[in-house]
Amino acid sequence: MTDTAFKPYDAKCYDRLFEKFQYLFEAELIDEICRFGKVTRFPAEHVIIDLGDKITNMPLVINGSVRIMTEDEEGRELLLYYLELGDTCAMTLNCCSRATKSNIRAITEEPCEIIMVPVEYLDIWMVKFKKWRNFVLESYNTRLNEMLEAIDNLAFHNMEDRIIKYLRDKAMVLGDEKLKITHFQIARDLNSSRVVISRLMKKLEDAGELEQSRNMVKVKL
DNA sequence: ACATTAAGTGATT
DNA sequence: AATCACTTAATGT
Structure with missing residues (x-):
């Protein structure tokens, strides 16, 4: 216990992280995440990372959900995927090692608890912890697949299908079939x-696929 | 009652 | 599927 000088050891924090991540990471890794990371609470709709931001921390979602978007030159946004418990942003992983700027925007979908880990630990953990290595690889894999899905959806499905899919995905991550959302x-x-x-x-409403009123949509799952 | 914001619609490209 | 112009409906002050 010599290198705990940065921060007093927080047993409560450790217990919480352990409960969430015990299947994902080895105990020693959780210990380091706890010691070097900073648990942060964000309100809903908070921009955690914006386009062009320099990445200094990598987010690890403890609870809540985050949506990842891109934007084109004309400022048109497009939803890419969601981050949930135990997810991290593959884009961040990519940026970290080469000190590039963010090409995505991360916004909290609901109030979230996220642990922010300084990026310099990523490399260290890569060689030190097998489970971290797997985690990073796994993240790349799943995100890549999700991106493919997003592209497929964009290129081969009509807007009607995209709306349904969008609403279902959203209802899923928020765990509520009633969404407070506007058409805009x-x-x-x-x-x-x-x-x-x-x-x-x-x-879609006439077809019985959903119910809606002002600021509210209920999807049939 | 009035203003503001959300949602619905016909016509046009 | 997008845009314009306009209507109608819901909600806040």
């Missing part, structure tokens, strides 16, 4: 226009 917000996440969404939403 949906349009922004899918990079479409409000009018188009309203039309299709009406159609």
Whole structure:
């Protein structure tokens, strides 16, 4: 116990992390995450990482969910994927090692607890912990697949399908089939226009696929 | 009652 | 599927 000087050892923090990550990481790694990382609470809709930000910390989600978006030159947004418990951002992993800037935006979907780990530990842990190595590889893998899915969805499915998928995904990560959302917000996440969404939403409602009222959508799962 | 914001619609490209 | 122009409906002050 010589290198605990940075921060007083926090047994409570350790216990909490251990409970969440025991299947993912070895105890010693959890101990280091606990010691070097900083647990942070974010309110809903908080921008954790924005485009062009220099990445100094990597986020590890303890609870809540985060959505990852890109934006094109004209400022049009597109939802890529969600981060949940035990997820980290593959983009961050990529940026860290080469000190590049973020090409994504990470926004909390609901109030979140996230542990921020300084990026310099990533490399150290890569050689030190087998489970960390697996975790990073695994993250790359799943994110890559999700990206493929996102592209597939974009290229081969019509807007109607995309809306349904979007709503179901969202209901899933938030764990609530009733979503507090406007047509305008949906349009922004899918990079479409409000009018188009309203039309299709009406159609979907008539077809019995969903229920909606002002600021509320309920999807059939 | 009035203003503001969300949602619905026809016509056009 | 997008945009325009306009209507209607819901909600806050």
